[in-house]
Amino acid sequence: MELIQDVQVLQQRMLDERAAGKTISFVPTMGFLHQGHLSLLEEGRRRGDVLVLSIFVNPTQFGPNEDFDNYPRALQRDMDLAQTTGVDIIFAPDASAMYPAGSATLVHVSGLTENLCGASRPGHFDGVTTVVNKLFNLVQPHVALFGMKDFQQLAVIRKMVVDLNMPIEIVGMPIVREKDGLAMSSRNTYLSDDLRRQGLSLITAIRTLCRSALAGERNTARLIEQAREIISAQPSAQIDYIQICHDLTLQDMEMVDEHAVVLLAVRFGATRLIDNHYLLQQPA
Numbered sequence: 001m002e003l004i005q006d007v008q009v010l011q012q013r014m015l016d017e018r019a020a021g022k023t024i025s026f027v028p029t030m031g032f033l034h035q036g037h038l039s040l041l042e043e044g045r046r047r048g049d050v051l052v053l054s055i056f057v058n059p060t061q062f063g064p065n066e067d068f069d070n071y072p073r074a075l076q077r078d079m080d081l082a083q084t085t086g087v088d089i090i091f092a093p094d095a096s097a098m099y100p101a102g103s104a105t106l107v108h109v110s111g112l113t114e115n116l117c118g119a120s121r122p123g124h125f126d127g128v129t130t131v132v133n134k135l136f137n138l139v140q141p142h143v144a145l146f147g148m149k150d151f152q153q154l155a156v157i158r159k160m161v162v163d164l165n166m167p168i169e170i171v172g173m174p175i176v177r178e179k180d181g182l183a184m185s186s187r188n189t190y191l192s193d194d195l196r197r198q199g200l201s202l203i204t205a206i207r208t209l210c211r212s213a214l215a216g217e218r219n220t221a222r223l224i225e226q227a228r229e230i231i232s233a234q235p236s237a238q239i240d241y242i243q244i245c246h247d248l249t250l251q252d253m254e255m256v257d258e259h260a261v262v263l264l265a266v267r268f269g270a271t272r273l274i275d276n277h278y279l280l281q282q283p284a
């Protein structure tokens, strides 16, 4: 496994791999790897000859009052974990290498970015699509893998790839959870035992809503109210949003059908957790 931090070195290396006829699979991350990331890497390993992992805490996708400075970073630990999945190349550039002085281009996907996290984190998705675009141009993957944990991000990236005619297959991977149901996230490390316990209300709400929907409740307003009751019973919970949206358009739905996904973002103390689930699929 090779660590590359220089942008030009990485791009030339990937040109060479392509010229040699290799299939390249790519998993972009912000590091502090957990089993969710590793599941993407394992699938990437199966799909490509050369597996590239990027680790880059991208400043442009964080708002001014968000956790960019505190975001957990542990490159050596990540390298050890990555090695167990057969990663060939780790690309871990500095922010100054990715955004040299004078960078002036943003990639903006309209529509899909206006609801949900787009509403509560202005500019976040422009940061995501811009950095993913740059990473795609550097890594030149045939296939790139993303988690459904970030449901809206996956939809936005799929849209960008179609709209900009990028010759890249985008693979969405299921959410990996802790045994008790908490969706794995690098940010879980911020949670005290008490807040972590309160955070389990997300999966409790998801399970309750799926049970109701599968038993025949189709009215999304009533379902959202059920979730609100469960989550707001937690003393530290501050609900950012609980919405039921169409999986492709991300527009709010009034009645549940097979496209309906419940998406939640809730702050527990200073930590913002997100989760989601298709309402008519049996939850884990």
Ligand code: AMP
Pocket (backbone or CB within 6 Å): 028, 029, 030, 031, 035, 036, 037, 039, 040, 145, 146, 147, 148, 149, 150, 173, 174, 175, 176, 177, 183, 184, 185, 186
């Ligand atoms: P991050 O490092 O948080 O930016 O995540 C990098 C990639 O891993 C994104 O595509 C995420 O959606 C994905 N990911 C994060 N957490 C999980 C999880 N619990 N299960 C599956 N994929 C995940």
